[in-house]
Amino acid sequence: SSHEHKLNFKKSKEVCLSYIQDAVLQKQWKRAAEFLTFYTESLEKDFSTEYMGPSEMIWRIGTEILCHHSHSSMKEFNSFIEQMKTLGIKRYLKVCLEHAFHLLCNGLIDEAYQNLSLAESWRFGEQTAIQDKEMKLIQAYRGLLDYYRWSKQKNILLEHGQDGFEDLSIEQEMHNCFRKAAVNLKEIIKIPGVWDLFVKCYVDLLEFYGDHNEARQVLNEYAYDSKFPANPNAHVYLYQFMKRHGESKKSLISALKILHDIVPSHELMIDFNIMLQKSKKRKKRQLGLEVIFAALDYAGWKENVKAWSCLARQVKQIVISEKHLDWIKQEWNSRKDWWPAFHFSRYLAKRNWQENESLSYEKALVAGILLGKDCKYFKYISHQGCKAQVKRFRILKKFMNKHDPVYLRLSS
């Protein structure tokens, strides 16, 4: 049993800490505050060799409590954080950074900016070099806030411009912000990491000032530099940029191809498929089929009419042309065991018909081709559709009757 009757300082603070942790987990903020009061004296015995010592505990737990406690105010929070900053020099910049985040989350953007600027000017012997990473982050976030300001001023100017007003001071300030932002944003995205927001903002700045080359280079590096972690968004940004600047289909396709490899279920796969279907090259069209099948493997796409219509269009076109049936066969091979239950069950047939006629139409078409007109799904939908005397279903029925043997060839 844990009821030891001995007690020493260290043990009693450990026990106290466990009470605090329990209270925090159960969101009992008053109780957590109460026990934290008794825990604070462990600062007077800070075992600096421990992984997470009392001062860090108090900083983190105190922050949690002050964030959630009903009687806590921003003023209290700020005064608490200022104390925490003096508590551990080795942690100074980290505390500053998190303080800034907290201020931002509470909409106090100017205060956050001030904090970050102050932190940026901090110097403390060898600690400055040791905390280099945090310093970079601080500069980066300050750069982000500079961008935010720039953006605001840009909008003001655009408004004024429409009204015919001109404001030189705002314009100048805007350019100032641009410069400050650009410097810091550029710095941070050099470091391998995930910097989506920073990259977007930086590219936005560059594009506005017409430096498209730099923008493209930045995006390229962000997407293709192997030192950076694999990031689907990098490719999305690059694709969007290239689209904006009317680049060749070839480049667009190559960007999206990588995205397909990383995230086959990405929403851009529809665009990708459409692009590929239009291509003159056979390989590209085959890729398109591959892409759309892969996307529909994911549950999130089950009821996506657009996706089904893409697939339907493509398989229909293949069946009519009677060329490249082997493409369908290849895709269907690995899916014939589970797609029927996944997409084409009788239950789904009923539901799709009830909820979304277009969806059921597209799916029926695909089902008919892949599984034959006697499959559950097709039968049900076709029957319902013809009963309801919807024209396209009658057409579909005729089409299926004509091309029925196809599925036999697919399943062999």
Next chain:
Amino acid sequence: RDFNERCAQCSEVNWGLTDGGRFYCRSCHSVTERTREVVNTDFVSNTRIHTISKGLRKQKETDGGCEWYVCEGFQLVLKKQAEALEALGVCPQMKDEILCNFWRCYLQKSKQAYCNRPAGETIKALSVCQSSTDMDSEPDRPSVLHLLSLSESEGDLQTDCSFVSSTSKVSESTSVCSGSVDGSLYLMKNRKETLRMTMPMTLSFCYMALLWLREPMTLSDLLRFVVEGHIPYLNVFQHFPEKMKLCGLDLKIFCVESWPVYEEVHNKMLELAAFLDLPRFPDITDSCFLHPDMLCMKYLMEANLPDELHNWTCRVVKKICIGEADFLTLVPGNKSTRKVKYDVLAVAVIVVVLKLLFLLDDHYEWLLSDFAEERNKNNKEGGLYFEFQKWYKVIKCSLDVEQKKLDEKRAKYLWRCEKPLFYSAKKKSKVLKRRQMVVNLQNQFGKLSGSVQPAEKANPSSFQLSWSEENTDGSCFHGHSLKGILQEKCGLLTAMNPDYWLCTVKLCTEKSCGHLAHYREVDFPQSYHFVLRLFSFLLRIEPSYIHDEVCVIEHKLFNKKLCKKPKYNTSLRK
């Protein structure tokens, strides 16, 4: 002691102290009329404690402090503790006569005062915090870290932020400082030669004095009062006068970082009594509070058990002769007899009685309880029969509540006080800043604690649990009858329960493993564990201590049966 006259009767110089504080000759036992003068133990600048030719106390120039010796510090501590005990109702004689005489005797025996300083030993008055210039020339002066590791003090003061951090190098020019004159020398002393004074030992002194006077306070009571703050122990240096500056190694000596441990205090007390060459303590007779008959009654009441059980505890006590004055009275230095822990003994007797009557094998006691319940249902008149199950429910409920409170108190225990401690003047500002921050944070989060009342210091009470027969909910079992579980045989009342199981078949030797038995909760019935847990809570000691004592009592009780049979059964027929 400094009473060196020859005895009028036998011309010996061999004095002891009577209860009344008079001197008596130990050789011929004649009592003199000489009594101890009441000693003024106030701290004054030219106290008489130091008969060593040191000259008048020097006033330190810089910080208004003055020279003081470690033993003076302890003397102050003892004085404060004695005053607190007096406030709790202990007779004034304890402070004015007994305790201070013990202390003086100790000082004399350990050659810290009242004697000629032995040749060759000089006090190196190490310079205090401020100056540090004359340090370099001492080659054999121990380094700071060496001294820190020597002391057996409980807490890990070495890593205190107010101390030099263990990672930084300690240069020779750092003054090995202490506010006291002999702080570092003190820590260097070999413990075995002279029983070195420590904070836990102050409690040993107190207990020894209480025992000498046979005051109605057990050691577990005393230690509980210490933890509850009624007796100065933690941060007692707060009460030192301004002039006595504490710093450096003094902290190692006077700062406490853990609750006093029963075993440690008790063992030290025995060592002390032997060291001081004390005679046999005043007899513990059956009218004394510490006698098992009395203590059993007290604990039976507190445990909400029927008064009738007292007959049984007395019978057991008598049977195994642990009520004899010779068994109970402390004779210092006598290593052959096992020293009695009165509180543990009493509760162990109660446990044995419960086992005798209820067996406590997780089966029989419930059976008995069912019978009693039936009887109580059908027979409303006459007293109620004691139902083990009901008692168990009531006690468990209260025990759980109290244990939970105690657990929270442990978590909320505050160790620091307003008076700052720092190792050296260099660290002073850092320590003060930290303290300020702690106070700020306490205020800030204290306000967010909601309407929590600050924990009032409970009035000290000998009883932690109390039950009243006036309660209409029937939660008091004092008046309940044991009739249902007793039977008459040959005119003598015996238990209906014919069986008994021994906690252990063979006792260990204390010397080899420190214990007489080894208690593991899983090895024993839950009812037994529950009973141990109850008394463990009341006494604030580990269940295994009580278990050890239970084993000893059982072995005394069933001695004959154990000796007879070569094969041991773990259950016996009585």
